[in-house]
Amino acid sequence: DxxxxxxxxxxxASVGDRVTITCRASQSISSYLNWYQQKPGKAPKLLIYxxxxxxxxxxxxxxxxxxxxxxxxxxSSLQPEDFATYYCQQSYSTPGxxxxxxxxxxx
Amino acid sequence: EVQLVQSGAEVKKPxxxxxxxxxxxxxxxxxxxIGWVRQMPGKGLEWMGIIYPGDSxxxxxxxxxxxxxxxxxxxxxxxxxxxxxxxxxxxxxxxCARTVVVPAAKTYYFDYWGQGTLxxxxx
Numbered sequence: 001d002x003x004x005x006x007x008x009x010x011x012x013a014s015v016g017d018r019v020t021i022t023c024r025a026s027q028s029i030s031s032y033l034n035w036y037q038q039k040p041g042k043a044p045k046l047l048i049y050x051x052x053x054x055x056x057x058x059x060x061x062x063x064x065x066x067x068x069x070x071x072x073x074x075x076s077s078l079q080p081e082d083f084a085t086y087y088c089q090q091s092y093s094t095p096g097x098x099x100x101x102x103x104x105x106x107x
Numbered sequence: 108e109v110q111l112v113q114s115g116a117e118v119k120k121p122x123x124x125x126x127x128x129x130x131x132x133x134x135x136x137x138x139x140x141i142g143w144v145r146q147m148p149g150k151g152l153e154w155m156g157i158i159y160p161g162d163s164x165x166x167x168x169x170x171x172x173x174x175x176x177x178x179x180x181x182x183x184x185x186x187x188x189x190x191x192x193x194x195x196x197x198x199x200x201x202x203c204a205r206t207v208v209v210p211a212a213k214t215y216y217f218d219y220w221g222q223g224t225l226x227x228x229x230x
Contacts, residue, residue, distance in 0.1 A: 001168070001169065001170075032212075034216045036152075038152075043220035043221065044204075044217070044220055046216060046217060046218050049207075050214060050216075055218065089216075091215045092214070094157070094166045095155075095166075096215070098152040098153065099151070101151045
């Protein structure tokens, strides 16, 4: 299986901050990387697919970049509703392994 | 509107069997893969497997192969996840998710998710 490692595991930030979360794959996965947001007690929500494509309905403050083994999710200006846990997922092969998650908390 | 509606929470004893369901609506059920994802209490997401309801082609994660069975009944637009003998370690939230496959790019992603089914296994 391809291993996905996110950093940091947790992050404290303030409303209006620019935040970047990193995801690294154990081997090259081209641009086959998805990002999800999960709020407590809720199902995950797709934000970004294929590394940089914004899912319909997702605010443009979310963006993704990267290819090969290194990827980033950037939130350009944090809003109160963005405090959640974020997961990357590789879709280069099955099983489509997830990163361990990054918990984004209010400072 | 695309919807995936999962069956309700279950409380079972170790050794018991269980089958949970995921009913799709608002789209062509036979044209999209359905995936299952496990989330143990306080933990991250784990990819369990996917099924194509059109022909029941199924792929499992090696971690879950032989531990669960994924199936689908396309006549009622429903996918299933089942256990023949539950363990306490199966206690988790289980999500189903519609899987979009991009053939040209040979990639996929989960675009719509069910609300989750909480399975508790305790003696």
